[in-house]
Structure formats: C-alpha cells, structure tokens
Amino acid sequence: MYKIAVLGTGYVGLTTGIGLANFGSNVLCLDIEKEKVAKLKEGIMPIYEPGMEVLLRENKKSGRLNFSTDIGEGIKWADIIFIAVGTPQGEDGRADLTAVFNAAELIGKDINGYKIIVTKSTVPIGTNEKIKKIISSADTGDHEFDVVSNPEFLREGKAMYDFQHPDRVVIGTDNQRPVEAMRKIYRPLYLNEVPFVLTDFRTAELIKYSSNCFLAMKVAFINEIARLCDVVGADVQVAAKAIGMDGRIGSKFLHPSPGYGGSCFPKDTEALAAFSRDADMPLMLVETTIESNKKQKQYMVEKISKSLGKLDGARLGILGLAFKSETDDMREASSIVIINKLLEEGAEVKAFDPQAMDNAMKIWGDRITYGTDEYDLVEHTDAVVILTEWNQFRNLDLEKIANLMRGKLFFDFRNIYKPEEVETWGLKYIGMGQKV
Ligand SMILES: NC(=O)c1ccc[n+]([C@@H]2O[C@H](COP(=O)([O-])OP(=O)(O)OC[C@H]3O[C@@H](n4cnc5c(N)ncnc54)[C@H](O)[C@@H]3O)[C@@H](O)[C@H]2O)c1
Incomplete structure (x- = not known):
C-alpha cells in the first residue's frame, strides 16, 4: 500500500487526502496552519463541505488518515507527495506560485529515496518543469523522483462526490515510470472506467486552465x-x-x-x-x-x-x-x-x-x-x-x-x-x- 502525503489541507488537499484514504491508501495530510491541523486531528472540518466530516472521522478511525504539521517528517515518510497548496492571483493577474515553489523546495530538502510528486494545485504551463528543477537543486543527495501533473476539477459543495466521480483523470508526465502508481492509487476510478487522459506536463496544465x-x-x-x-x-x-x-x-x-x-x-x-x-x-x-x-x-x-x-x-x-x-x-x-x-x-x-x-x-x-x-x-x-x-x-x-x-x-x-x-x-x- 502506498504511503501518501498531501501538502495543503484546503478544499482540494483535504478532499484529496480523505478521498485517497477512503480508496484504501495510507494518507498523511500536512499543513503549515497549526490551528487547522489541530481541528482535523479532533475530527473537526475547518471548512464547510457537505458529507465530508463523516468520511474524515471514519478514515481517521480506520488509521489510514492522519494529520501533521511536521512537513519534513511527512516528506521522508511518504512514497507519493501531493502538492495541493493555494495558487492565488498575484501581480497583473498572474498565478502566485510562492506556496507551490516553497512546497517543492521542502520536498527537495527532505527527499530520502525515490518519490512521486503529484501537482494537484492549478499551475500555469511550464510550472511542473520548474517544480522538477527546484526539487533537484534543493536535493543534496541526488535522489530519483518523478513529477506528475494531476489537475483537480472538483466543485466546492460537491467536492467529495466529484473526487469519487470525476469525468476524467488527467495525468501529465515526462516519462512512464509514475503512471502505474497513479493508476493504483486511483484504482476504484480505474475499475469504474473513468477515462484517464495520459499526456505531457504542458498539455495537462493547459487542460485545467482551458476547462x-x-x-x-x-x-x-x-x-x-x-x-x-x-x-x-x-x-x-x-x-x-x-x-x-x-x-x-x-x-x-x-x-x-x-x-x-x-x-x-x-x-x-x-x-x-x-x-x-x-x-x-x-x-x-x-x-x-x-x-x-x-x-x-x-x-x-x-x-x-x-x-x-x-x-x-x-x-x-x-x-x-x-x-x-x-x-x-x-x-x-x-x-x-x-x-x-x-x-x-x-x-x-x-x-x-x-x-x-x-x-x-x-x-x-x-x-x-x-x-x-x-x-x-x-x-x-x-x-x-x-x-x-x-x-x-x-x-x-x-x-x-x-x-x-x-x-x-x-x-x-x-x-x-x-x-x-x-x-x-x-x-x-x-x-x-x-x-x-
Ligand atoms: N477550491 C477549489 O474548488 C479548487 C478546485 C480545483 C482546483 N483548485 C486548485 O487547488 C489548489 C488549492 O486550492 P484550495 O482551494 O484547496 O486552497 P486553500 O487556500 O483552501 O488551501 C491551501 C492550503 O495550503 C496550505 N499551505 C500553504 N503552503 C503550504 C506548505 N508549504 N505546506 C503545507 N501546506 C501549505 C495552506 O495553509 C492552506 O491550508 C489551487 O491551486 C486551486 O486553484 C481548487
């Protein structure tokens, strides 16, 4: 069973974390906001999202879902790391990628073996290539890793339903190695014949913005x-x-x-x-x-x-x-x-x-x-x-x-x-x- 860390427990990170735990993976949700993590540890949702608190509690109880602010330890522990931090509007309308690049740097500093880094955050074309470079230059040990662009299409208010019933799953990579792992963590979707669109980074990034x-x-x-x-x-x-x-x-x-x-x-x-x-x-x-x-x-x-x-x-x-x-x-x-x-x-x-x-x-x-x-x-x-x-x-x-x-x-x-x-x-x- 894969060990999955999710960086960022906002609307998308939390849905992804709870959703993947519910699909059977072992998930650790990480956030820099102590108050948010403390609430989640108590089984309390920090946001309003219908139906999610029940799943939060069930998966916590099963032991498959945990929360922490210790990002370094979480990165070391995980096989697969999702980046689900915010990408708010920045200067002149451009996406502010500070949190994404910070997350990539933290991953690079604490990477301790082969890992798959999955970008869930909505990021402009060319960002996953930059994420790769940031991780490589922060990594002092020359560890192997792959990056996957896996944009999220959920609607707030129906987040968990959409996570469990997506119209498609987009997987953008620059090589085939991480694809099998992605299929495995999304196995229930794959079995339900949800279409998987396998493509490159840039096309995956473009699909999200264009949609x-x-x-x-x-x-x-x-x-x-x-x-x-x-x-x-x-x-x-x-x-x-x-x-x-x-x-x-x-x-x-x-x-x-x-x-x-x-x-x-x-x-x-x-x-x-x-x-x-x-x-x-x-x-x-x-x-x-x-x-x-x-x-x-x-x-x-x-x-x-x-x-x-x-x-x-x-x-x-x-x-x-x-x-x-x-x-x-x-x-x-x-x-x-x-x-x-x-x-x-x-x-x-x-x-x-x-x-x-x-x-x-x-x-x-x-x-x-x-x-x-x-x-x-x-x-x-x-x-x-x-x-x-x-x-x-x-x-x-x-x-x-x-x-x-x-x-x-x-x-x-x-x-x-x-x-x-x-x-x-x-x-x-x-x-x-x-x-x-
Ligand atoms: N909200 C949506 O409906 C939705 C749907 C699809 C895609 N997206 C995209 O998903 C991304 C996340 O959106 P959201 O609405 O969940 O954001 P959000 O603001 O609700 O949550 C982001 C979380 O990331 C945390 N964070 C920031 N830096 C961190 C770090 N270095 N390590 C760990 N946690 C960190 C923040 O504390 C916050 O809790 C954005 O790129 C957004 O465009 C959002």
Whole structure:
C-alpha cells in the first residue's frame, strides 16, 4: 500500500487526502496552519463541505488518515507527495506560485529515496518543469523522483462526490515510470472506467486552465443574454433551457447569476489571460469573459439602484453571501463587490448566509449588520436581494416576508422564483432577464 502525503489541507488537499484514504491508501495530510491541523486531528472540518466530516472521522478511525504539521517528517515518510497548496492571483493577474515553489523546495530538502510528486494545485504551463528543477537543486543527495501533473476539477459543495466521480483523470508526465502508481492509487476510478487522459506536463496544465475558462465563458455568456433579455423583453429562463437542449451546447452552466466568483474562475481566467499575453498570444475570449463578468456585478448594483430610485439611505437585506450554495467560501464572491458598492452609495446592508457568516464578518466587520435567519434579515428593509441559491431560500414564506418588509422590492438574482408567485403577495419581482 502506498504511503501518501498531501501538502495543503484546503478544499482540494483535504478532499484529496480523505478521498485517497477512503480508496484504501495510507494518507498523511500536512499543513503549515497549526490551528487547522489541530481541528482535523479532533475530527473537526475547518471548512464547510457537505458529507465530508463523516468520511474524515471514519478514515481517521480506520488509521489510514492522519494529520501533521511536521512537513519534513511527512516528506521522508511518504512514497507519493501531493502538492495541493493555494495558487492565488498575484501581480497583473498572474498565478502566485510562492506556496507551490516553497512546497517543492521542502520536498527537495527532505527527499530520502525515490518519490512521486503529484501537482494537484492549478499551475500555469511550464510550472511542473520548474517544480522538477527546484526539487533537484534543493536535493543534496541526488535522489530519483518523478513529477506528475494531476489537475483537480472538483466543485466546492460537491467536492467529495466529484473526487469519487470525476469525468476524467488527467495525468501529465515526462516519462512512464509514475503512471502505474497513479493508476493504483486511483484504482476504484480505474475499475469504474473513468477515462484517464495520459499526456505531457504542458498539455495537462493547459487542460485545467482551458476547462475553467470555458466554463467561466459559458456563465458570462448566459449572463450577457440575460442582460439582453432585460431590455428586449425576452425570457432567459426559457431561452437557456432551449439553448441547453442542443447536445452540442449542453444545459450546464447556463444559469443567470450575479456573476461568477469563488476561488477558481476569477483567478484562473486572470492567470490564463496573463499567461497568454506573456506568451504573445493573447486569448481574446478569456479577456472579454473577465470584463463581462465585472460588468455583470456592476449591472446588479445598477438594477437595484434603478428600481429603488436612490441607494443613499436605502435598507437592503442580502440573502446569500458565499460565491455559490453549499459552501462557506467567500473568495471573490460577487456579494463582496456588490455589497461594497451598495455601501459606497450610502445604502444600509443587512446580510444572512447559512454557512458563510464567519467569513463575512472577517470582510465587513461592523460595516454591515447580520441577520440570524431569512426572516430576521428582511425586517424593515426596502428591498431583499437573493445573491446565493441556497436551498433554504427556494421556498421562503413570501407572505411573511411581504409583511416584515418596509418596502416591496424583491430582487432574485438567481432566478429561483417565478415572478407571479412573488407578486401574489404584493411584492415587486425583479429577476434576471425574466418577463414580468
Ligand atoms: N477550491 C477549489 O474548488 C479548487 C478546485 C480545483 C482546483 N483548485 C486548485 O487547488 C489548489 C488549492 O486550492 P484550495 O482551494 O484547496 O486552497 P486553500 O487556500 O483552501 O488551501 C491551501 C492550503 O495550503 C496550505 N499551505 C500553504 N503552503 C503550504 C506548505 N508549504 N505546506 C503545507 N501546506 C501549505 C495552506 O495553509 C492552506 O491550508 C489551487 O491551486 C486551486 O486553484 C481548487
């Protein structure tokens, strides 16, 4: 049985560690954040990810899953080391690879025999070659090792399901030696006939960025169509459904929203755009996607402002802060741009999210107030604004909401209600590209 170390216990590292332990490997998850590791040792998830805590506890109990901050010891112990540290947006949109290169250096310093280093972090084209060089130059013992590019495609909120049911597993290498080990650790997927795409480093790196940028482009596209529907009086809900029925297009990612956010699409579109500019081959569709998404967030504020007349002094109740439902992640969430703009224009904001309140408080502190639930939130507001499509917001007691509010405006920026069901209660419905 392989001994696997995972460097970084964020959304991806933790899912990978728990997932691989669940597939039968012996896994040690490593992180520099002591508090996070202490929680994990207690069987407590440091992030909200549905269904994962049970697997964390089960695999810990079985002895196959352990946590440590002793990175050096972990590197020495492991046969296979996953790098799953963050690659946030850096200067001019480029990916900040500091944590990845640090991890490579630590591996090089403590390598003590043949090891396979697997890059899970999303990294620009050419990075795995650099990782190889860093490990070699930090290694004083001339040990053999292989590097594998194995990008991750999971969605937050469905991380474990996606880990266990990927559409494909991408394995980028510069030789065949590590391939068999990769097949073995992913054996349950291999047996389930999940396609394995075997390729080189650069293609694997490109696949990850291109996939995310394509999806971001699809989101931006349907948001542009929704904006057009607003002015020409067409219905984006019907249109998106019909467009998605075309097998060449597909129905996924055709849902109007207040713009994409999260820890991947914004930074990955920026990173690929910057990378392509550096390579003197700018990707115009990606550049435009980024601009279109910024416009969408701005457009949400314009919609609110236009309906209210003025934002100064208006009381707004915001339902949903996380960048999407089923996660507490607020990195690059549309809510941040939208709420900041509303505050700048003099509005009073009260907000509620089922999971992201702690993260929200770190962002806004006492610049906004916080609801304890949906109904506490809407009390005495001029308008309610749905930004995140949490299930619990899909079946609100609209009569109660109408009675609690001071005003009548109901902004549904995820199109989770039909205009007529909201307007029955005397509220004014404003959705995205919907005929009212
Ligand atoms: N979050 C997603 O949905 C998702 C999906 C696919 C791919 N990715 C990619 O996976 C990577 C990780 O993303 P994430 O969202 O899990 O990040 P994250 O910020 O949630 O977690 C990164 C973790 O790495 C730790 N870390 C940093 N340096 C370290 C080191 N030297 N040794 C050990 N741990 C270290 C940090 O303390 C943190 O806990 C990124 O490249 C991201 O683009 C993310």
